[in-house]
Amino acid sequence: MLDGPSIVAALEECGVTHVVWLPDSELGTWDAALSAAKGLQLMRVCREGEAFAIAAGLTLGGKKPVVMIQCTGLFEAGDALRNVVHDMKLPIFFIVGVRSYFLHQEGKTRDSCPVFTEPILQAWQIPYVLFKPMQTAQDLAREYRYYLSEKTTRAVLIAE
Numbered sequence: 169m170l171d172g173p174s175i176v177a178a179l180e181e182c183g184v185t186h187v188v189w190l191p192d193s194e195l196g197t198w199d200a201a202l203s204a205a206k207g208l209q210l211m212r213v214c215r216e217g218e219a220f221a222i223a224a225g226l227t228l229g230g231k232k233p234v235v236m237i238q239c240t241g242l243f244e245a246g247d248a249l250r251n252v253v254h255d256m257k258l259p260i261f262f263i264v265g266v267r268s269y270f271l272h273q274e275g276k277t278r279d280s281c282p283v284f285t286e287p288i289l290q291a292w293q294i295p296y297v298l299f300k301p302m303q304t305a306q307d308l309a310r311e312y313r314y315y316l317s318e319k320t321t322r323a324v325l326i327a328e
Contacts, residue, residue, distance in 0.1 A: 170326065172201025174305035179234060180207040182312045186226050187211065188219045189236035194328040195265040198236075216241030217248035223260050224252040234312070235262035239281040239325075243288065250292060253321045261315045262323050263308075266298075269327035289323055296323035 175198055179187065188211045191199050202210050213219045216237045226233040237245065242264050252258050268279035289296045297311055308324060315322040 169301070170299070170303060170305060170308070172198035175308065176201045176205045176208065178305035178309040179312070180205065182309050182316075183232055184208060184234050184312070185231040186223075186233040187236060188213060188223050188226070188233050190214075190216055190219060190238070190241055191236070192238040192241065193265045193267050194326060195236050195238065195263065216245035220245050220248040220252050220260065220262075223262075224256060224258050227258050227260065233260075235260060236265075237262065238265045239267055239285045242285065246288070246292075249294075253292070253294065258321075259315065259319050260321050261312055262321075263326060264323055265326045265328050267328050285325060289325075294321055294323050296325055298325045298327060300327050 186209045187202055189195070189202075190213050202208065211222060213222060219235045219237060223233040223235045242249075249260075252260060264285065266285050267281045268277045269282045271277035272279060272282040286296070286298070299307065311322065311324050
């Protein structure tokens, strides 16, 4: 299970220095734990595109940021993400909450967020993994370590 305290512990264990985010939906439930974390600096942004720009600056400054946003924010951040990853060639690790994922699979929502999230990442040539409820914070830590070893952008999608 992914909850705030276990996410904080995993990120701290991996040496993450900053969480750049706009809390929303399921990821928003991690707010209290992230806010109380001693080993992470929490940076709240107004727009998701801003999150990728700040993460780029932190990366250039030798820090280890993680971006956390929701799927609709991923759509909004497209140009910033494209510029950071493909033009500047900076590796960024980010977590995206995919709102209505399970309801969409059951045909119980008209929310288009789950329809477009994966195809957009594929179009932008961003490697990603989809986490479902059985995934743990240690799985997230494993993905982060893989990102560090490969020095390439990587996204973790959290099915909500």
